[in-house]
Amino acid sequence: MSPFADLLEALAFEPQRLGKLRHLTRYLSRTPDPDRGYALGALAGTLDLAAAKPALLRRLVETRVDPVLFALSYDYVGDLAETVALIWPSRPPTEDPPRLGEVVEMLASAHRTSVPGLLEAMLDRLDASGRLALVKLITGGLRVGLSARLARTALAEYGAVPVEAIEEVWHGLDPPYTELFAWLEGRAPPPRAEGRGLFRPVMLAHPLEEAELSHLDPAAFAAEWKWDGIRVQAVAEGGRRRLYARSGDEITAGFPDLLPALDFEGALDGELVIASGGTVRPFADLQSRLNRKAPAPALMERLPAAIIAYDALSLEGEDLRARSFAERRARLETWHAARAPDRITLSPLLPFASWEELAARRAEPPGPAVEGVMLKRRDSPYLAGRVKGHWWKWKRDPFTIDAVLLYAQRGHGKRSSFYSDYTFGVWADDGLVPVGKAYFGFSDAELKEIDRFVRAHTVGRFGPVREVTHTEEEGLVLEIAFEGLQRSARHRSGIAMRFPRVARLRWDKRPAQADRLATLEALLAAIEAGGG
Amino acid sequence: MPPPSATPPLLVQRPAGLYVPAADLHIDPVRPVERAVITHGHGDHARPGHGAVLATPETLAIMAVRYGPDHAGATQPLPYGRSLDLGAVRLRLVPAGHVIGSAQIVLDSGGMRAVVSGDYKRAPDPTTPPFEPVPCDLFVTEATFGLPVFRHPPIGHELARLAASRAAFPDRPHLIGAYALGKAQRLIASLRESGEAGPIYLHGALERLCALYTELGVELGPLRPLREAGAADLAGALVLAPPSALGDRWQRRLGDPVTGLASGWMRVRARARQRNVELPLVISDHADWDELTATIAEIAPARLWVTHGQEEALVHWARGLGIDAEPLSLQGYTDEGDGAGETEAPA
Known part of the structure; x- marks a missing residue:
């Protein structure tokens, strides 16, 4: 537990992204399974151990600490979890501090009624920073400013593989991720992405410098509006329907109104927007639906979600990513015409003969939900990450x-x-x-x-x-x-x-x-x- | 059970601080007085301008370095353990373990004994002899960290965290904020004990006091002024500065340092965050809650006065033990310096 506690402490005070990566990769390289895998899950939000409510901690600490001293301390510290961790009067430990893996496995398998006793015993075996880590872990609020995406980036760095390779398998795996580490350390083949409905790493565009246009052939590119929503990957496979953000984080729960529209077998790439009465609404409307785990029906009625699809990564069970953009687009159009799905529209292609013509269109966008145009090479395969020379974003001037x-x-x-x-x-x-x-x-x-x-x-x-x-x-x-x-x-x-x-x-x-x-x-x- | 009214009290509270009427003597007065006894050299306890000052030789040496040799009309050194009769009072200075020269003031008169602790700690410190508990009737204790959330880990634990950070970022200098008197030297001496043999770079405000510690026989190893360091020296270097220098323009010469701060306040995250440091080190020269309560229990005074700090919790705890405890509201003392006052000096 103490290496995990040290890691949380270091992350909590480290302002720089590179510093956070350094701390995490060092931890992964020095900590054995299954501890590191559980730590990774706790940081990436895939380990759900919400085993205790703050009220339980308070009851536990009040059996040991004078209420006046507790009240004065809580008043000073201002955070219940931290006050409990700092004030907990340990008895002389009879056992070594527990390892993270031991804590997780014990709490996960414990009956609800035995949790308080287990917790008390574990608090006694830990020092202050270990207690804080434990308390934050079980109340579900690590808050160390590390995203799931950054955790996957650290894994990629640790294993010297592209982050897209991690993303490809990530959603099919669970803590403590032993097969993932075995692969990253060269002890086993890559884990097979067997689960259905997995995320595919996203293809990203480079910002266009206008001077570059003279080197590009307009005929080689297709153009679309650049929509002002959030990138979404809609996956429907084997009866599972999932929505992912560009980072690979799953956002299905926030958009149940879209799930009936995912009536296909495959994975589509597009923009998640709010659309009503045939118009795409400004980004502000989408923002009021983001980060909601369970949106109220009234909210969904007022601000209905929609997908503007612009690519097909897989359809009818066939992986299309190696095919050209032109081919994928044709497959997408055929599918869309046949199904005419509710709440999924196609991002129209913008005809243009010259860059001047496209620039003129870019200057006259059709509405507030457009923030420029996208250029996509017609012969490009779907490549994970930001690979130069294939997709360009040409944003409107600020x-x-x-x-x-x-x-x-x-x-x-x-x-x-x-x-x-x-x-x-x-x-x-x-x-x-x-x-x-x-x-x-x-x-x-x-x-x-x-x-x-x-x-x-x-x-x-x-x-x-x-x-x-x-x-x-x-x-x-x-x-x-x-x-x-x-x-x-x-x-x-x-x-x-x-x-x-x-x-x-x-x-x-x-x-x-x-x-x-x-x-x-x-x-x-x-x-x-x-x-x- | 009130004391016989014929006996005047040994200690009283006056606007300038604690006062011993029978000896006409102020303890750590916050404004100039005729006769003062000083517990230790921190600026809020040792001030210039008194008529006569009694203190340990080390404390007098610190005051001379900080305020010049003429900081008082007259000075009288009193080494630890030596007694001095002042009227009806016998006075003795006993180690407090806070910083070099820090003393508790033991006052005996008419069969009564009062002990004024000044600031103190019980944790080991290679730069000063340990606190000596003296049984007494009235104990005046500090309470800087008088809440049970303050429990300082052993210094070795925090030095290991510093070492881990230096291993994780071997190319970046580590800039640690440490109070110029006591904390900085204890940190250096403890690093030496833990095997750190390389040069340690100092902000200008630390140089004089480190030199004084060396003169007083504390081994600090190779110290270098930061202004003499070249760019090549700074990769991975350990640099100490007063806390007020952190985030100051002065630190730009270090490029992208890992910044740390050695202070008991670092125990509480919100306080550590306020200081905007990456490496909060819980290192204090004050007693933590466990040390305060253990010391009071050990001394077992009939009466306890609690001063500068979190008085309320400690008074509540002591009353629970049946001790006649009262908070003293002495003005003019700061808590453990992590910024204010005496740390400002040219780099």
Whole structure:
């Protein structure tokens, strides 16, 4: 348990993705089966051990700790799991600390009534960080900022295989993943992806630099709209129907209204959107359905989900991935015409003879749910990952506004000595109102300039946050680029930006010359009206 | 059972701090007074400007380094264990185990004994003799970590975590924030005991006090000023700095260091997160809950005064044992320094 506890501790305090990967691969290489496999499952969310509720922990700790001391401590620490872990008065241990595998297997096979006793005995055998790991494990909240995707990336790094190879088999395996480790360590062949309804690694596009177009032959490419939803893989095999996000995470439970439409034998690639009355709705509508494990019927009726299909990876039991895009598209169209499935439409191909013609179409998108065009080589097979030269995304140009820097906060890791996180605002009737935050977009040299400005123009400090000068005459104007706007009750301005970043520092402008909130409101109205 | 009214109290509370009327003496006064006895050299206990100062030779040496030789009108060194009669009071300094020279003040008068602990710890520390428990009638204890969630692991456990991080990131410097007086030197001396023989790089604010420790006979091994380190020296280097330097522009010369902080507060995640460090090390020069309660149980005073820290929990616990315990609200003392005050100095 102690190596697992150390890993959780290290991950919880490690801000950088590469650092998290390093910690996890080291752990995997130094920890035996089945402990490491259970740890992997706990981190990736595939190990469901929710064996105890916080109330049980509280009851246990109250049998051992004076209630006044517990209350004072809980008040100070602020987190029940952590308070219990820290305050637990161990008796002198009679046994060694349990291994993670022992803990998991014991709890998984325990009868509900024997869980409290088991837990108490295990808490006695652990030190404070071990107790915290145990308590977080059984209450289901590790919260160390590590995604399932990052866990699979660590596995790929550990075994020196492409992450797509891990994704291909991942959903057919369960903790403690011993056959997976045996393969990654060269002791066994790859586990066979035998289960039905498995995820296939997704093919990704490169952003297009417009200068590259002159090297590309328009006749070799098909074009489609780039839809502003989330990438989805719909799989129906042997009676199983599943929906996966691009990361390989399963999202079936959030979209039960789509499952009847998955009336095929195969795997389709497409965009998950909200569509009603024949129109695709803005991304904001989809957002209110994401991350819901069990959506209410009323929500599904108001915001019905749909799939805009653009590729077929497998149909009627035949794996099509080695075939060309043109062939796969033909198969997809034939299937769609024959079935005319409810809630699955085809992403139309955009006819064009020259790049100029396509550029003109890109400038006039049909609605708010389009964020550019996609180019796909007609002869490309379906390749896992972001392989250059096959698929391109040509996004519409971002929106930009001039905003005024209001607050700055220091970053993490490499940036911990720089003020690198910015809150910016635009003018409303009663002064500047915050409209967003940006953490990137600037160069290292620009970061230094902003940092110097922040330190020299601080007018207030709130914990780690500095407020900087922002009068009409004095302040820093930032040109902010963003992908879209949506209404938000959580922001004082009533507007939230998508993907804001600092495009330029406008030292040449006075704050009084920055944009007004009315400009953003007009833009939002135009987006909602479909003008984009 | 009140004491006979004819006997004046041995210790009273005054605005400047604890006061011994029979000897006209303040203990760790927070403002200039005529006569002061100082428990240890931390800036919130040892302040400049007193008329006369009584303290261990080590504490006086620290005050001279920090405030200059003229920090008080007169100074009188009193080594551990030597007694001094001041009017009707006999005074003795006894090791407190907190930092070098730190002392408890033992006061005997008319058959009564009071002990003022200052700050103390029971965990081993190669830079200072261990805390000596002295049986007494009135014990004045600190309570910086006076909640049962504060239990400091053995320092070896935390040094192993530091070693593991250095092994995981061998190319990155490890920058550890440690209080300039006591914590930094204990960390260095403990690293030496654990076999670390290489150079350790110091922020400028640590140099004078490390030099003083060496003069006082504490073996710290090879120490180098960070400003003399070349880029090649810094890969994988161990660098110590006062906590206030973490996240400061000063640290940019280290590129992408793993940052750590050695403090008892690191036990609680929310506090550790606030400090924005990757490697929180639970290392403290204060007694944790188990040490506080074990010490009070061992000394078994009839009366207990609890000061600077989490008084409420410790008072509640002591009353449960039948000890006449009271919180003292002394102003002007900070908790374990992880940033404030004395750590600011030119790099």
